[in-house]
Amino acid sequence: MSKLIEIRWHGRGGQGAKTASLLLADAAFNTGKYIQGFPEYGPERMGAPITAYNRISDEPITIHSNIYEPDFVVVVDDTLLEAVDVTAGLKEDGAIVVNSTKTPDEIRGSLKGYKGKVCTIDARKISEETLGKYFPNTPMLAAIVKVSGIMDEQAFLDDMVESFKHKFAKKPEVIDGNMEALRRSLNEVNGL
Amino acid sequence: MSIRERLSGNEAVANAMRQINPDVVAAFPITPSTEVPQYFSTFVNNGSVDTEFVPVESEHSAMSACVGAAAAGGRVMTATSANGLSLMWEILYIASSLRLPIVMSCVNRAVSGPLNIHNDHSDSMGARDSGWIQLYCETNQEAYDNILMANRIAEHLNVQLPVMVCYDGFITSHSIENIELEEDDKVKAFVGEYNPEHYLLNKKEPIAVGPLDLQPYLFEHKFQQAEAMRAAKDVILEVSEEFAKMTGRKYGLFEEYKMEDAEVAIVVLNSTAGTAKHTIDELREKGVKAGLIKPRVFRPFPVTEIAQALKNVKAVAMLDKCDSTNGAAGPLYTEVTSALYTEGITGVKTVNYVYGIGGRDVKSDDIEKVFTDLQEIVSTGKVENPFRYLGLKD
Numbered sequence: 001m002s003k004l005i006e007i008r009w010h011g012r013g014g015q016g017a018k019t020a021s022l023l024l025a026d027a028a029f030n031t032g033k034y035i036q037g038f039p040e041y042g043p044e045r046m047g048a049p050i051t052a053y054n055r056i057s058d059e060p061i062t063i064h065s066n067i068y069e070p071d072f073v074v075v076v077d078d079t080l081l082e083a084v085d086v087t088a089g090l091k092e093d094g095a096i097v098v099n100s101t102k103t104p105d106e107i108r109g110s111l112k113g114y115k116g117k118v119c120t121i122d123a124r125k126i127s128e129e130t131l132g133k134y135f136p137n138t139p140m141l142a143a144i145v146k147v148s149g150i151m152d153e154q155a156f157l158d159d160m161v162e163s164f165k166h167k168f169a170k171k172p173e174v175i176d177g178n179m180e181a182l183r184r185s186l187n188e189v190n191g192l
Numbered sequence: 193m194s195i196r197e198r199l200s201g202n203e204a205v206a207n208a209m210r211q212i213n214p215d216v217v218a219a220f221p222i223t224p225s226t227e228v229p230q231y232f233s234t235f236v237n238n239g240s241v242d243t244e245f246v247p248v249e250s251e252h253s254a255m256s257a258c259v260g261a262a263a264a265g266g267r268v269m270t271a272t273s274a275n276g277l278s279l280m281w282e283i284l285y286i287a288s289s290l291r292l293p294i295v296m297s298c299v300n301r302a303v304s305g306p307l308n309i310h311n312d313h314s315d316s317m318g319a320r321d322s323g324w325i326q327l328y329c330e331t332n333q334e335a336y337d338n339i340l341m342a343n344r345i346a347e348h349l350n351v352q353l354p355v356m357v358c359y360d361g362f363i364t365s366h367s368i369e370n371i372e373l374e375e376d377d378k379v380k381a382f383v384g385e386y387n388p389e390h391y392l393l394n395k396k397e398p399i400a401v402g403p404l405d406l407q408p409y410l411f412e413h414k415f416q417q418a419e420a421m422r423a424a425k426d427v428i429l430e431v432s433e434e435f436a437k438m439t440g441r442k443y444g445l446f447e448e449y450k451m452e453d454a455e456v457a458i459v460v461l462n463s464t465a466g467t468a469k470h471t472i473d474e475l476r477e478k479g480v481k482a483g484l485i486k487p488r489v490f491r492p493f494p495v496t497e498i499a500q501a502l503k504n505v506k507a508v509a510m511l512d513k514c515d516s517t518n519g520a521a522g523p524l525y526t527e528v529t530s531a532l533y534t535e536g537i538t539g540v541k542t543v544n545y546v547y548g549i550g551g552r553d554v555k556s557d558d559i560e561k562v563f564t565d566l567q568e569i570v571s572t573g574k575v576e577n578p579f580r581y582l583g584l585k586d
Contacts, residue, residue: 025368029198038367041310060370062466064363065555 003059005150006067009052010086011076013045016137020076021052023141023163028056030159031151036061049084056150074144075099076123076136078107087114097147097189099123099136104191119147119191126188130181131174138178142185146192153186194372194439201332201364204371205271205297205357206231208339210241211379214295215266215386218246218257220276223309224361225299228271251276255283255294262292263401265391267343270294273361274301277315281322287354288323289417290402293346293386294354296324297339300462300513301361302550310551311361313461317514317523319356323417325424326491328461329359330447333371337441338488340379344431347386350423360463362551374439382438421492428489445494447486448501450476454483456566457502459528460511461487464547464554471559482563493527499535502528507541507569509562511582513548521579522546541569547582558583 007024011017018039025037036055042048053067071094075086078100087096095117098107104118111118123139131138145156160182164175199207206228209217217236219229229247236245244261248254251272262268272280277298287294298316302308316326325345329335335357342355359365374382390399405413425445432443449469451457458468465486475482485501487494502508510529512522520526525544532540545562548554562582569575 022368025198029370034370035198036367036369038362041362041366063470063556064360064367064463064466066553068555 004055004057004061005072005148006070007054007056007072007074007144007148008067008070009054009074009076010080010084011050011052011137012080013048013050015076016135017050017074017076018052020074020137020141021054023137023160024054024144025056026163027145027156027159028054028151031155033057034059034061040066049080070094072096072144072148074140076140078102081107081110085112087111090114090116092116095119095147097121097140097143099140101125117147117191119143119189121185121189123185126181126184130184131177138181139185142182143189146186146189157182194374197371197373198368199332199371200227200366200368201335201359202227202299202366203231204332204336204373205339206235207373208336208379209269210235211374211376212267212269212340212343212383213241213380214243214269214343216244216246216258216261216268217270218248218254218261218268219270219272220248220251220254222251222273222276224301224311224365225271225273225276225297227365228297228299251279252283255280255287258294258296259283259287259290259292262287262294263290263391264393265388267347267386268292268294269296271297271299273299274303274315277319278303281319284319284322284324286402289413291352291417291420292354293343293352295339295342295346296354296356297335298356298358299361299365300358308550309361311363311513312549312551313358313513314515316356316358320491320523323353323421324491325351325353325355325421325428325489327355327357327488328490329357329364329488330463330465330486332359332364332367332369333441334488335359335364336371336373337435337439337443340374340382341431341435341443343383343386345424345428347388348427348431349389351420351427353417353420353424358462363463372439372441378438382435425489425492425494443488445487445489445497446501447484447488449484449486451483451485451501453481454504455481455506456563456570457483457485457505457508458511458559458562459485459487459498459502459508459524461490461513461524464511464513464559467554467556468559471556471563474556475560475563480563480567487524490527493531495531495534498528499531499537502532502540503535503537505540507543507566509543509545509566511545511547511562515546515549541573541575543569543575543578543580545580545582552583554583
């Protein structure tokens, strides 16, 4: 892992991209990293495109701008591919992971000639089968851990179970489903 | 041992307030400072503090309630941003002239209009002559640390002035980053008890607070206030030294980054200083002798110290996240150039950049451009236009 990893999230208001970026920051923090997790605050509305960011490093991070040349991009909603230039500045030796039923080759055509690695995951299917509802952020969180390799997968799962116990203290019945969503997502990324 | 955590700036400040456990917090919500009283109110609700929390109906009332509570003898804290600070205006001056050691987080945001909720420094810079001590913070860590030190500074008998702790809206207030927290008992011991010398609720010493003060004495009282602001400099350094003994984290009047041999330097406040450090590291690898001065204490302004720190550079750029709209330069430029002249340092070329207004993002490339311009100034020996803009669209 190089010194500083930068990740950009594209989602729509209400899909949990901001929460996912904060959960990723938490998980990386718990493995001993220096982290930043911050959304780009705009006029937030349900369904409007939103951007969130992560920096993860072994050393203290001083830079405080948005991220323009990310190592990785996560797209939580593939309808954004038409509306937003999701691969802008994305490093060619990095990767993009898109929530989609399509294959990486099918997605590549919508990516303005991006030459780096393209991955997809069917977060809707995984979410609906494990949680009974469509919460794409949980699968996408596992997908970016898989694609970026920023932390050990087992350490990530161990950390997330603790995090879910805290987050869902009042509805523990959803913890198993969320953990199953993470485990399945780690194994169902296409294009690795 | 410090506690390794990750918190947003607002969470860190609310936690510092929990540890301080002030007598009174009076506040009105305004983005991006809202979370400070919001998180703090949960501490009130769950009994982890015994503060009297006063949810008022405006910022004018918030600061008025703070003045009343502080005059009564309480340790008092609040938070606001932008137009909230504007609405407090009248009472800011009452607080400082009554010598009330109120501590306020100012989560920096553009003052309307047009309406904008994002970060610049037009709010606190507008209040720079209101008689409040102003401390500026690069990170959530610095916001937490400065809040822990602020009551001690404000309440010191040589000072007795309110303190404003300023940090960047969203960039610092809402971003999650690593932070080191201190244990509750250590903070409690460091902050100590507040025992005011004179206060309204002391029945053994009936006093009047804020009466009419006309030609015979207002001047003298204002002079005392100005003397207190001058005295604050030493007190800030004393408290910071004690804080460093407890935490290992050292704070002065300003931070110098790679200034030992710097030929070109930037002076900039708050979070952009962090981005500048990143850029300076990259430029240093290319052999550019770049450095940074990040003022922490803007009021009182460290005239001699900052001028001396800059005397060996060939050119310096002051970056203002606030336009004074005075047809000339921003406040940081005006203060620093005035300091240089006052100290008899006239060989340093100076240039001003207004930047980041209304939350315009500041990239490492922007900072690099300033250093490129400074090198150009050094090589030509000329400053074509000292009043410039950075990141402005054509």
